[in-house]
Amino acid sequence: MAKQRTTHFCKNCGFESVKWIGRCPSCAEWNTFIEEIIEVNKKSDVVAFSNFSKNAPAKRIQEILFERDQKLQITDSELNRVLGGGLVLGSLVLVGGEPGIGKSTLLLQLAVKQTEYKVLYVSGEESESQIKMRAERIGVVNENCFLLNETNVQSIISQAQTLQPDYVIVDSIQTLFSSNIDSVTGTVSQIRECTALLLRFAKESGTPVFLIGHVTKDGTIAGPKLLEHMVDTVIQFEGDQNHMYRILRSLKNRFGNTNEIGIYEMTQEGLLPILNPSEVLVSDSDESLSGVAIGCMMDGNRPILIEVQALVSTAAYGTPQRTANGFDTKRLNMILAVLEKRCGFRLASKDVFLNIAGGIRVDDPALDLAVVAAILSSNIDIPIEHKTVLCGEVALTGEIRSITKLDQRISEALKLGYKQIITPTSKKAIEFNASEIHHIPIATILNLAKSLFK
Numbered sequence: 001m002a003k004q005r006t007t008h009f010c011k012n013c014g015f016e017s018v019k020w021i022g023r024c025p026s027c028a029e030w031n032t033f034i035e036e037i038i039e040v041n042k043k044s045d046v047v048a049f050s051n052f053s054k055n056a057p058a059k060r061i062q063e064i065l066f067e068r069d070q071k072l073q074i075t076d077s078e079l080n081r082v083l084g085g086g087l088v089l090g091s092l093v094l095v096g097g098e099p100g101i102g103k104s105t106l107l108l109q110l111a112v113k114q115t116e117y118k119v120l121y122v123s124g125e126e127s128e129s130q131i132k133m134r135a136e137r138i139g140v141v142n143e144n145c146f147l148l149n150e151t152n153v154q155s156i157i158s159q160a161q162t163l164q165p166d167y168v169i170v171d172s173i174q175t176l177f178s179s180n181i182d183s184v185t186g187t188v189s190q191i192r193e194c195t196a197l198l199l200r201f202a203k204e205s206g207t208p209v210f211l212i213g214h215v216t217k218d219g220t221i222a223g224p225k226l227l228e229h230m231v232d233t234v235i236q237f238e239g240d241q242n243h244m245y246r247i248l249r250s251l252k253n254r255f256g257n258t259n260e261i262g263i264y265e266m267t268q269e270g271l272l273p274i275l276n277p278s279e280v281l282v283s284d285s286d287e288s289l290s291g292v293a294i295g296c297m298m299d300g301n302r303p304i305l306i307e308v309q310a311l312v313s314t315a316a317y318g319t320p321q322r323t324a325n326g327f328d329t330k331r332l333n334m335i336l337a338v339l340e341k342r343c344g345f346r347l348a349s350k351d352v353f354l355n356i357a358g359g360i361r362v363d364d365p366a367l368d369l370a371v372v373a374a375i376l377s378s379n380i381d382i383p384i385e386h387k388t389v390l391c392g393e394v395a396l397t398g399e400i401r402s403i404t405k406l407d408q409r410i411s412e413a414l415k416l417g418y419k420q421i422i423t424p425t426s427k428k429a430i431e432f433n434a435s436e437i438h439h440i441p442i443a444t445i446l447n448l449a450k451s452l453f454k
Contacts, residue, residue: 005037006035006036006037007035007036008020008021008033008034008035008036009033009034009036009187009188009189010024010026010027010029010032010033010188011032011033011034011188012024012027012029012032012225013026013027013029013225013226014188014192014225014226014227015027017033020033020035021033027225034187034188036183036184036187036188036189037182037183070088070089070090071085071086071087071088071089072086072087072089072117072166072167072208073086073087074086074087074110074114075113075114076109076110076113076273077273077275078248078262078263078264078273078274079106079110079248079262081260081262081300081302082235082248082249082250082260082261082262083233083235083250083253083255083256084250084253084255084256084257084260085256087167087208088208088232088255089206089207089208090202090203090205090206090207090208091202091208091209091232091233091254091255092195092198092199092202092208092209092211092230092231092232092233093208093209093210093211093231093232093233093234093235094173094211094213094221094227094228094231094233094234094235095107095210095211095212095213095235095237096212096213096214096215096221096234096235096236096237097215097236097237097238098215098237099214101237101238101239101246102237102239102246102264102266102271103171103212103237104125104126104134104171104212105134105138105270105271106237106248106264106271107121107169107171107210107212108121108131108134108135108138108169109138109270109271110169110210111142111145111169112135112138112140112141112142112145113138113140113142114142115140115142115143115144117144117165117166117167118144118145118146118163118164118165118166119142119144119145119146119165119166119167119168119169120146120148120159120160120163120165120167120168120169121145121146121147121148121169121171122148122149122150122156122168122169122170122171123147123148123149123171124149124150124151124170124171124172124175124176125171125172125175126171127149128147128149131147132147137268137269137270138269138270139269139270146163146165151175151176151177151185152176152177152178152179153176153177153178153193153194153197153198154178154179154197156168156170156176156198157197157198157201160201160205160207161201161205164205164207165207166207166208167207167208167209167210168207168208168209168210169209169210169212170198170209170210170211170212171212172211172212172213172214173191173194173195173211173212173213173227174186174191174213174214176190176191176194177190177194178190178193178194178197180193181193191227192226192227192230195211195227195230195231196230198211199230199231211231213227221234228251228252231252232253232254232255233250233252233253233254233255234250234251234252234253235248235249235250235251236248236249236250236251237249238361239266239359244265244266244267245263245264245265245266245274245280245281245358245359245360246263246264246265246266246271247261247262247263247264247360247361248261248262248263248264249261249262257300257301259299259300259301260299260300260301260302261299261300261302263277265280277302277304278303278304278305278412278416279416280358281304281305281306281307281357281358281360282294282305282306282307282357282416283307283357288383288384288385288386289383290377290378290380290381290382290383291309291310291311291312291374291375291377291378292307292308292309292310292374292377292383292384293307293308293310293370293371293373293374293377293384293388293390294306294307294308294370294388294389294390294418295308295366295367295369295370295371295389295390295391296366296367296370296389296390296391296409296412296413297362297364297366297367297391298364298366298404298405298408298409299364301405301408303405303408303409303411303412304412305389305412305413305416306356306357306358306360306362306367306370307356307357307358308327308354308355308356308357308367308370308371308373308374309354309355309356309357309374310352310353310354310355310371310374310375310377310378311351311352311353311378312347312350312351312352312353312375312378312379313350313351314349314350314351315349315350315351316351320348320349320350320351320352321351321352321353322336322351322352323352323353323354324353324354324355325354325355325356326355326356326359326360326361326362327354327356327361327362327367327371328363331368332352332354332371334396335368335371335372335375335394336352336375338394338395338396338398338445339372339375339376339445342397342398342445343398343445343446343449345376345379347375347379350379352375354371354374354375365393365401365403366391366392366393366403366404366409367391368392368393368394369390369391369392369393369394369400369422369448370390370391372394372445372448373390373422373448373452376448376449376452376453377452377453380453382453384452385420385452387417387418387419387420388418388419388420388421388422388452389409389413389418389420389421389422390421390422390423390448391403391406391409391421391422391423392422392423392424392442393424394445398444398445398446399443399444400424400425400442400443400444400445400447400448401424402424403423403424406423409421409423410423410437410439413437414436414437418437419437419438420437420438420439420440421437421438421439421440422440422441422442422448422451422452423439423440423441423442424441424442424443425441425442425443
C-alpha cells in the first residue's frame, strides 16, 4: 500500500502547510486552508518524458539553436493578435472567464475552423454528441479535429503522444485528475499536478496546449495562484452577458505584448471577430444629442473610437450620486473635483452618471477629455458639434497633458470620416498638419469649454 500523508493547501495561492492555520502567511487571506491526502509514492502510472533527462548538461546560451518563426498562424485574427502574432510551439495558454461568456465556443471555433492543422479537443464537461452539436451550429467541421472525453491526465497525454496533433485544447483544467495524487478532482494538488504534467508534455513535444480555466466569484481563475505562474500565457475573456460584445484580453504573455485586446460579437453562429471596433462602438446617428462625446483610446497598438455618455441632473436626495459604467469611479470623482475647483463648474450638488457605450471597460487616461466634454455638454444641455473626436489627459491643475501615439489616433479619426479633433497642445500636435481634419490644440479645460460651446 502506498504511503500517504495529510497536508493543508491555501485555496487562494496554493501555499502548503503541515497543519491548519487561520491566516495564510503567503497571501494573508483568512480561512482558505483545506486538508488533502497526498500520495507520496508516485512510481506507478507515471508518464514517460524522454527529453527531460536528469543528466542533461548545461549549455552556453550561444550554443542554443532555435527557429525564429516557431509560431502557428491561426485564422482567428483577434486571437492571433492577443497571442502576439501566432501560437508559439510548446507554449501553455490558459483561457479564463466567467461561466457562459464563450470560452468553450471560442476554442471550439479554433478547433473546427483551422482546417490545415490537426487538433485534439479534450472535454471533461461535455459529451461527444454535445460538442458535435455545437460544432455544427458554428457551421464548419474540421476533418482533422479529434474529440476525446477523458479526465485522466495520463490518458490524455498518452493519446496526444499517439495522435501527435498540432495543438491540444483541454476543457477544463479543473475537471482533470492525476492518478499520482490521491485527492478529489479540482483540488489544489490535482490542478497543480495536472498542469505540471501538461506543461512538461508541451515543452518536450513542442505541442501548444490550451487550458480552459474556471473563475471564482471574485473574477480570478479558480485554483492556486501558482497555476498562472506555470503557464506561458494567461488570456481573460471578459464581457457583460447582457451585451453582444466580448473582450479577449492578455494578462500575461511571455512571447508578446500584454496590451493587445481582441473584440468579438456573440451571435447564433458563434463568436465573430470585429475587425474595426470603432465602427460598431460609435453610434452612426446623425442627430446631435447633449451628453455624448467621442474619445479615442489605445489598446496596445490599436486605436479605438469610444462613445462616452454622461447625464448630469439635480440631486433629488441629499447626497449626490456618482455612478460610472466601464470607467473608473475614482477617476470620475477626480475629474469632477478638478471641474469644481479649477474651472468653477458647480457640480457638487448634482448627480453624475457616466457610461461607456458597448459594455467596454477603458483605462486609457487619454479618454479624460471626452469624459469632461460629455459632462459639460449634459450640464448645460448643449450637444457637441457632430463628427468631433477628443483625446487628452486631465491633470489636477486643470491642464490638458500630452498623450502617446497621437498620430495613430488622428489617423483613426480620419479613416472614419471625422472632421474635427481636439487634442492637448504639444510639439507633436503642432507639427501634425492634415487638410482633411480640423485640428484644435488646447491647453486647459477652460479652453475646451470655449472651443466646444461658443
